[in-house]
Amino acid sequence: MLLVCLLALAALFALWYLLPGRHWIAGLTVFVLPPALLAAGVALRSRLAGYWAGVLALFWFCHGVMLAWSSPGERLYAWIEVVLALAVIFSANLAGLKARLGRKRG
Numbered sequence: 001m002l003l004v005c006l007l008a009l010a011a012l013f014a015l016w017y018l019l020p021g022r023h024w025i026a027g028l029t030v031f032v033l034p035p036a037l038l039a040a041g042v043a044l045r046s047r048l049a050g051y052w053a054g055v056l057a058l059f060w061f062c063h064g065v066m067l068a069w070s071s072p073g074e075r076l077y078a079w080i081e082v083v084l085a086l087a088v089i090f091s092a093n094l095a096g097l098k099a100r101l102g103r104k105r106g
Contacts, residue, residue, distance in 0.1 A: 001087070001091040001094075002042050002050060002053060002088065002091040002092055003039055003042045003043055005084055005087045005088045005091055006035045006036070006038050006039035006042060006053060006088060007035070007036075007039050008084055009035040009060065009081070009084045009085070009088065010032050010035040010036040010039065012077065012080055012081060012084065013027065013031035013032045013035070013081075014027075014032050015077075016031075016074070016077045017031055017032070018032065034056055035053075035056075038052060038053045038056070050092045050095075051092070053088055053092045054088065054089055054092035054093060057085045057086075057088035057089045057092065058085075058089070060081055060084070060085040060088070061081075061082055061085035061086065061089070063078075063081065064078045064079065064080075064081035064082035064085060065078070065082055066078075067081075068082065
């Protein structure tokens with residue numbers, strides 16, 4: 001699920017920044033490449049990629065909320081970014097939550 005969410009986030013950013021031709025270099029380096037590279041790391045089963053995906057998702061969440069409130073023209077993209085960021089945070093932490101809550105202490 002984490003891999004799918006990261007790829008969807010990279011696709012969203014590509015659609016948002018690269019297709020209209022605005023902010024091409026900034027859109028690619030700041031928004032599209034990080035989730036794409038993290039998706040490659042997740043596909044290679046790197047634990048660090050999952051960790052950093054969760055950390056960066058907090059920034060994506062804040063970015064989405066900020067734009068949803070301040071930029072009416074980009075509101076739809078921003079809310080999709082917020083939902084995907086929450087999905088990345090949840091799926092990046094799912095294994096740890098299962099391990100923590102699945103154990104019975106005794």
